[in-house]
Amino acid sequence: YDKNNTRSFCNNIRTGGGGSHVSGFESGLFEVCKELVIKDNPNLEIELSDVLVGLTSLVAVRIKDPEFAGQTKDRLANREVREKTKKATQELVSGFFQDNAATAKLIKEKIIDNAKLRQHLKDEQDIFQGGKKNLDLLKVLSSSEENEEIFFVEGKSAGGSAEEGRDVKTQTVLALQGKPPNALKLVRR
Numbered sequence: 001y002d003k004n005n006t007r008s009f010c011n012n013i014r015t016g017g018g019g020s021h022v023s024g025f026e027s028g029l030f031e032v033c034k035e036l037v038i039k040d041n042p043n044l045e046i047e048l049s050d051v052l053v054g055l056t057s058l059v060a061v062r063i064k065d066p067e068f069a070g071q072t073k074d075r076l077a078n079r080e081v082r083e084k085t086k087k088a089t090q091e092l093v094s095g096f097f098q099d100n101a102a103t104a105k106l107i108k109e110k111i112i113d114n115a116k117l118r119q120h121l122k123d124e125q126d127i128f129q130g131g132k133k134n135l136d137l138l139k140v141l142s143s144s145e146e147n148e149e150i151f152f153v154e155g156k157s158a159g160g161s162a163e164e165g166r167d168v169k170t171q172t173v174l175a176l177q178g179k180p181p182n183a184l185k186l187v188r189r
Helices: 020-038 048-052 079-099 101-130 155-165 183-188
Strands: 005-010 056-061 149-154 171-176
Touching: 005 020, 020 048, 020 056, 020 079, 020 101, 048 101, 056 079, 079 101, 149 155, 155 171
Parallel strands: 005 056, 149 171
Antiparallel strands: none
């Protein structure tokens, strides 16, 4: 789910390295999806990866004189194919979005969620790489407090692994400094 699953062919030959037809497809898809998202979210910056996450696609072209590149000759190199594939993709996807408004809305929301999650993860990474010392509680993406969870962990080392494994939409981690006292032992005294 978290990666792009694109299979590509040229004249029924598998092009595992992609090439100009895949590049044209992705470019056309990105432009149409970006236009769809930007209408309602002009300040949101989306990237190609936001559109491609979770996508399964099959790109197949038939051309007269295919040129293959790469060490294993598994990448289509015909430049003219890129623009033709891009234009065809734009027309088909735009038409699909116009005819299927409900599906277009779901796709738009997924792209927006992907962009927000990517930006959130980038912000967290910048904080940790920048060495900001006073970050105690990581933010969650959920706007509803009833679905949020908080995990208290001992120290930064435990906090690091907990942060990697958490669901960023609903879970937050608070790394405590020092060893917390055992409350049960304190009561028995």
